[in-house]
Amino acid sequence: MANFQKKLRKKQYWFHVKDIPGSHVILQTTEPTDAEIQEAAEIAAYYSKAQSSAHVQVDYVEVKRVKKPNGAKPGFVIYTGQNSIEVTPQPNKIDQMKL
Numbered sequence: 001m002a003n004f005q006k007k008l009r010k011k012q013y014w015f016h017v018k019d020i021p022g023s024h025v026i027l028q029t030t031e032p033t034d035a036e037i038q039e040a041a042e043i044a045a046y047y048s049k050a051q052s053s054a055h056v057q058v059d060y061v062e063v064k065r066v067k068k069p070n071g072a073k074p075g076f077v078i079y080t081g082q083n084s085i086e087v088t089p090q091p092n093k094i095d096q097m098k099l
Contacts, residue, residue, distance in 0.1 A: 010064035013037075015044040018057040018084065021075075022048025026063065037085060039097060046089040059084050 013027040025044040027036055041058035050056045061082040068077050 010062065012063050013040070013060050014063050014066050014079070015040045015058055015060045017045055017048040017050050018059050020048050020050045020056075022050070027060075038087065041085045041087045042089055043094060043097065045087050046091070046094045051089050054088050055086050056089060057084050057086050 011030040013029070013032055015025040015027065016022065023044065025040045025047075027040045029036065032040070037060065041060065044058050045051070045053075045056035048056070059079070059082040061079050065081050066077050066079045
């Protein structure tokens with residue numbers, strides 16, 4: 001069972017604002033809809049240093065494609081095969097998602 005869960009987690013999606021410090025978001029689905037991708041990207045943008053920007057580029061990729069290099073600083077990762085989406089963080093919308 002644990003091995004199955006580990007494989008499932010690798011197919012979940014990881015979101016992070018491109019080239020800007022901030023939080024990452026994990027979308028816990030293996031087949032995200034466009035709406036789920038949009039919402040996860042908006043959350044990642046909102047919790048980044050680009051929070052007040054009008055156009056924020058967010059990369060997203062399957063978790064299995066995210067790696068921490070040996071000896072890297074905490075929080076530093078590399079990833080390949082990503083897609084990107086441009087979003088505008090909207091505090092009111094984020095507050096609604098919290099509910």
